[in-house]
Amino acid sequence: MKIVLLIPPWNYSILKGNNSSRAKNADSDVTSLGILPPTGILCIGSALKAQGHFVNVIDGYFNGQDEILKIIIKTNPDVVGISTISCLWNETRKLCKAVKEALPDVKIILGGHHVNYAKGKSLEDIPETASIVIGQGEQTMIEIVKKLENGEKIEKIYYADPKKIPRYFEPDYELLDGPVNRYIPNIGLFCQLPFIHMFTTIGCGRHCAFCNVGKSTANLQIRNAPEIINEIQNNINKYNIKTINFYDDSSIFETNRNEAVKLCNEIIKQKISFKWSIYLTNFQLDDELLALMRSAGCFRIHCAIESGVQKNRDYIRGNHISLSLIEDQIARIKNSGIETYGRFMFGILNESYEEGRQTIQYARQLKLDYASFIRCLLAPGTKMFEDLSKMGKINKDISKWNYYNDFYQPYPMNNAQVSKLIKQAYINFYFKPSVLYNMVKKIHSLDELKKIAVFAKRFI
Ligand code: B12
Ligand code: SF4
Known part of the structure; x- marks a missing residue:
């Protein structure tokens, strides 16, 4: 299957609550005091790649919503997985709406810190979501994608079993949509x-x-x-x-x-x-x-x-x-x-x-x-x-x-x-x-x- 994993658009201006133009590189705004690769979705990407799936990881620091949409439309994925944090929830909502309008059949899966906290409420906030995953995502994403591949129905909420020690998949930087040395x-x-x-x-x-x-x-x-x-x-x-x-x-x-x-x-x-x-x-x-x-x-x-x-x-x-x-x-x-x-x-x-x-x-x-x-x-x-x-x-x-x-x-x-x-x-x-x-x-x-x-x- 084809899977896009992403961090929603963010930079200093967005974090202040403004819509903004993109930062050109990791030195051009204040958050650039530390821009690091998104380990969580890179680990999930590794896990899915090991199962033979095609994975593309997009970092919203280097891409605004329009750029992200273009990449998604070009990739035409079966699944879009989005990593959420609370202060970017609004960006996540806008992006999900736009993705679903462009590709109505795509399955949007949300995971990460905000859904871990908001749980079922996230599904109400973003009705375009197919499923949310609470906890560590590697194993559960493998499970979800397998179900989709077999044409089976997927659940609305998945809880990664906190007692099961998930296998660690090294983050795979080759999956990123840009060179790893652009992170500063x-x-x-x-x-x-x-x-x-x-x-x-x-x-x-x-x-x-x-x-x-x-x-x-x-x-x-x-x-x-x-x-x-x-x-x-x-x-x-x-x-x-x-x-x-x-x-x-x-x-x-x-x-x-x-x-x-x-x-x-x-x-x-x-x-x-x-x-x-x-x-x-x-x-x-x-x-x-x-x-x-x-x-x-x-x-x-x-x-x-x-x-x-x-x-x-x-x-x-x-x-x-x-x-x-x-x-x-x-x-x-x-x-x-x-x-x-x-x-x-x-x-x-x-x-x-x-x-x-x-x-x-x-x-x-x-x-x-x-x-x-x-x-x-x-x-x-x-x-x-x-x-x-x-x-x-x-x-x-x-x-x-x-x-x-x-x-x-x-x-x-x-x-x-x-x-x-x-x-x-x-x-x-x-x-x-x-x-x-x-x-x-x-x-x-x-x-x-x-x-x-x-x-x-x-x-x-
Ligand atoms: C490294 C880090 C960064 C790095 C890399 C960011 C990144 N996106 O990976 C940098 C320096 C760039 C950064 C920036 C920011 N960060 Co930061 N960061 C961290 C830190 C210390 C570790 C994250 C990490 O890599 N963990 C290891 C990986 C393996 O775990 P993970 O990310 O949690 O991912 C697992 C699960 O959550 C889940 N999962 C995650 N995403 C998804 C998606 C899907 C689809 C699925 C199914 C599952 C899933 O599965 C993953 C694998 O098991 C955390 C604190 C922490 N201990 O978690 C704060 C943290 C995530 N950051 C935070 C914040 C607020 C920010 C900034 C806004 C701060 C700023 N002023 O710049 C920006 C926003 C960046 C962004 N858009 O994500 C907050 C989020 C608060 C919240 N609850 O919403 C945290 C929790 C810090 C805190 N204590 O407040 N951050
Ligand atoms: S709760 Fe854990 S991840 Fe969060 S600041 Fe404390 S030690 Fe760090």
Whole structure:
């Protein structure tokens, strides 16, 4: 069968709730601080390709609705699978309508984060949908396509069995409608290009106050070291990858020390030459593991600190990691020779403007090598969503939802204060001679320098 899998159109302007012209490339708008390939639908694509189906993956970052429609009409697929997130639900709705008008026989299947949350309500919102898939999509998509091939009726709602560990299908970048090197990662993720991001675990298993992924995925599944090594080598051999970021929030480095040690030892033994970084949320890596990671090529650790005020950090991450533990961990990482990148957010429920300023001070005091400061983005079905909802702060009109503004108002800060804090934080953190000197000293490549220059222009 012929299958098109896609991410609906998105860019900075669309996320702000506007219709907009397309970004020309991954450096031409602000979201371009990190444009990465859509792993979820690439894994599903791999699974379907392994069954002998024809698969085309379209990324809505590089294609507007008209371009997507043209590709779909040209491909004339039997199935269109769309990955959904809440702030692009309206784009998804428009696209489904247009696809169905152009190709009335096509079966539209929706999956991903928004339908995981909204479940049956998504079918009411988008009546053009043939089925929705809740949970991990590989196995279920194989099942659905098989049924369609046999002329059998398909269900309206499929639940991927959370207890069944799905087979992991490596994302197949050959399925993309463009070259993999047009993706440009976030400023801190790479030291040299080409870059790719990977996952050492599947699912999540946590319940952060702003995110609904943990609620809808199966419990955390650990990938084994040989399988991860195989994917690393494939990426290096096929795309000459120089930097990899392990993008998972609960990577094996924090959740399965044995597998992490095996992975590092194997990288060293096989002399696999690449630089890599990880995300950290639990802050409990010991010195021995840090030294081994460093020997295996780990150059930077992204620390999800979120807030310098304990009550706000506890609320948002829910794992009660004390600020003193974070400080101790940062010192250990620095001692190991690995660079530190702190990640912070503003606009947490009940965070005051003054507390936001304390977070800026905290970021400076930690003497991190890099830091990023973002707006706390909210997903429906989460604790923060429910709490704001009870306070009447949520705009329930789904057609108005977007990433930046209309969807909800932070409390007690307003959006303007959040934006002001973000700007102040970058200026206060980076415009210090010692930080700038350190950054320049540590620049790993011309590509990294160029990315830093694009970023710095926003504040000059
Ligand atoms: C990597 C990542 C990115 C990358 C790549 C995006 C992408 N489309 O893959 C980049 C940096 C580009 C990015 C950008 C954005 N992201 Co993002 N991103 C993530 C992250 C950290 C991992 C996603 C991932 O690859 N997981 C691994 C794969 C294997 O799993 P998966 O994507 O969930 O897919 C599986 C299932 O969901 C399902 N499935 C998914 N799609 C489909 C489709 C069909 C048809 C079927 C049947 C099943 C199915 O099957 C898949 C395979 O098992 C998640 C957080 C998280 N832990 O999930 C946030 C997350 C998805 N991002 C989010 C957001 C908001 C954004 C941005 C708006 C942010 C911004 N300002 O730029 C943009 C929008 C991009 C977009 N259109 O998708 C939110 C979504 C919130 C929500 N619930 O709606 C999340 C959950 C983060 C959060 N905690 O809030 N993101
Ligand atoms: S933000 Fe929290 S709930 Fe969401 S994926 Fe990361 S660890 Fe899981």
